[in-house]
Amino acid sequence: MTNQARIILISDNHGLAKAITDIRDRYCHGEYLFHCGDSEMPPFMLDGFAAVQGNNDEYNAYQFRKVLNVAGHRILLVHGHRDMFFGHYDMLAERGKEAGCDIVMFGHTHIYHDSVIDGIRLLNPGSIWRNRDGSEPSYMIVDINGSEVKVTRMSYHI
Template identity: 45%
Template sequence: MKIVVVSDNHGRLEPLKDILMLHQDAEVFIHCGDSEMPAEYLSGYVSVKGNNDFYGDLPEYRIIDLNEHRILVTHGHRMMFLDNREMLVNKAKSLNCDIVCFGHTHVYENRIQDGIVLVNPGSLSRNRDGSQTSYAIITIEGNNIKTKRLEYKFGCKF
């Protein structure tokens, strides 16, 4: 199963549309918040509310139940302090999730902490570590969960 994870496009529509087109073989598209867009622009994406999202009524977090795995989707700004991911991990555990997709930091991250897979795709507006704007692909085959970072270049026409 292929899952696409994006975050923090901060008003830029082009990457959201391009990424849907580029990955038509994906089963799920996740948006971890700070789109700064009304809900209609997020169609196709399972989306949550970021600290800069004032349109509509997006939830603070969502759970995607894939039978063998459960993904917690959240922006994460209320559940992180600097490099500390303990609150995110504990929230995932309390909700019986084994994967967390989050955003907010604008820095790509993929680590396993306490058995919980943490994935931050980076930002589709500007990455704070100076790297190219990015998103993530999670591939799940049984118990095997693989994550990779992909770069998004503005103006790409596939």
């Protein structure tokens, strides 16, 4: 098992199929593709993505949470609507600890976020459709090299 990986993290495209196609086409060379929910798309349209269900997803084919092992890290993938209130990131950190994870990836807020609480890295790529803080639509590249987790915020132009 390698201790290096690249994760492309997106969330909250709310039916914008072009965003899914663009990301899959651009990053189809061995990267992990993770979606934090509110795709509002049937599972076959997210082929190749590890995806969870958001509060606006009507398809019950998605789980609300997934625990993924990537490059020596345990990652909790959630939408966040069941795991926190806006601004209460400590609740997400607690969910990560309960699941034995060191990284929690989430969406729901439509606001980019990168912090560490109680040793748990919390990552939200913002919305690839529309961010609530007025910033451009965004997604995240997460590069893992052993214990180092480097995050790059990427703008997405619709």
